[in-house]
Amino acid sequence: MKPTPRLSRTAVEAIRRQLQQFGETSPGIQIAVLSSADGFEVAAFHTPGADAAAARVAAMSSSITALGDAITRETGLNSSRNLIIESDNGAIVLLALKEAKPALALAVVANKQAILGHLLWSARNTAVAIERIATL
Amino acid sequence: MFEGQEIKIVFTGPMGAGKTTAIAAISDSAPVSTDVDNADRASCDKDMTTVALDFGQLKLETGQVVRLYGTPGQKRFEFMWRILGQGALGVILLLDASHISALAELDAYLDAFDDLARRRLLVVGIGRTNEPGATSVPDVLQRLRLRNLIIPVFSVDVRRREDVHLLIDALLSLIEAASDAEGSS
Numbered sequence: 001m002k003p004t005p006r007l008s009r010t011a012v013e014a015i016r017r018q019l020q021q022f023g024e025t026s027p028g029i030q031i032a033v034l035s036s037a038d039g040f041e042v043a044a045f046h047t048p049g050a051d052a053a054a055a056r057v058a059a060m061s062s063s064i065t066a067l068g069d070a071i072t073r074e075t076g077l078n079s080s081r082n083l084i085i086e087s088d089n090g091a092i093v094l095l096a097l098k099e100a101k102p103a104l105a106l107a108v109v110a111n112k113q114a115i116l117g118h119l120l121w122s123a124r125n126t127a128v129a130i131e132r133i134a135t136l
Numbered sequence: 137m138f139e140g141q142e143i144k145i146v147f148t149g150p151m152g153a154g155k156t157t158a159i160a161a162i163s164d165s166a167p168v169s170t171d172v173d174n175a176d177r178a179s180c181d182k183d184m185t186t187v188a189l190d191f192g193q194l195k196l197e198t199g200q201v202v203r204l205y206g207t208p209g210q211k212r213f214e215f216m217w218r219i220l221g222q223g224a225l226g227v228i229l230l231l232d233a234s235h236i237s238a239l240a241e242l243d244a245y246l247d248a249f250d251d252l253a254r255r256r257l258l259v260v261g262i263g264r265t266n267e268p269g270a271t272s273v274p275d276v277l278q279r280l281r282l283r284n285l286i287i288p289v290f291s292v293d294v295r296r297r298e299d300v301h302l303l304i305d306a307l308l309s310l311i312e313a314a315s316d317a318e319g320s321s
Binding site: 006036037039056060069070103 | 169171172185187189212216
């Protein structure tokens with residue numbers, strides 16, 4: 001049985017700092033959670049009072065990311081890169097970090113202050129930076 | 137039976153009980169799966185785990201198609217249990233008898249699917265009963281009696297298509313009996 005790779009404490013701390021920087025510089029971000037493919041929170045940034053939501057978002061983001069993968073696989077589009085959920089009050093962006101070992105998913109919850117294009121761009125940059133840390 | 141009605145049934149139960157295996161064993165075509173690497177080896181020592189759902193279909197001799205949905209096992213995916221439970225006509229609850237907390241797990245899933253369990257639209261399939269110290273079928277029946285539930289319990293190996301068929305047939309009989317009772321009342 002193959003061992004599951006684990007992130008070191010230093011890597012998790014570096015990721016947490018990366019999420020915090022992203023959360024504080026990109027407008028409208030309320031929660032940014034990095035989770036394992038099977039839905040455990042690895043590191044998170046959240047606005048005050050949103051800590052309980054972060055853990056739930058971690059589990060839900062792994063389900064939705066896996067469903068995104070299932071539908072792209074079933075329709076011959078290979079694996080999914082990201083998912084965008086728009087609502088009246090904001091948007092959620094889910095990105096798969098396929099290069100990371102173990103595989104990770106980044107979920108970003110933003111309010112209406114965020115502009116979707118900018119959110120996606122900055123979230124993707126953050127994902128790339130995290131991938132770099134997680135593949136070291 | 138079930139004319140013009142979609143039959144949706146849900147496979148649930150703890151991590152490692154065999155939900156994905158059962159659906160793969162019985163589905164007419166390759167099931168849709170959402171398996172990912174399992175990082176939680178302490179809870180269950182297996183490579184992959186389901187995080188959203190499994191989906192398969194089974195065509196009955198009557199021509200009716202049964203849609204088979206499997207839930208993730210872990211409590212943190214409880215929201216998926218509720219989503220998948222919507223519109224389900226019945227539930228197949230799978231347990232691993234060799235697991236030390238099999239009876240507590242039984243209780244947790246009966247709580248989650250309480251409505252269907254009380255309406256007798258649930259069957260229990262218990263695997264690995266022949267392992268030393270494993271929970272037995274009578275143990276499970278006794279636990280069900282404590283909750284005033286009279287529900288069929290089968291010892292199964294979900295890798296075997298016949299065993300999964302047995303569970304589905306038993307559940308379909310219960311669904312039919314319930315819909316007959318509703319129709320006559």
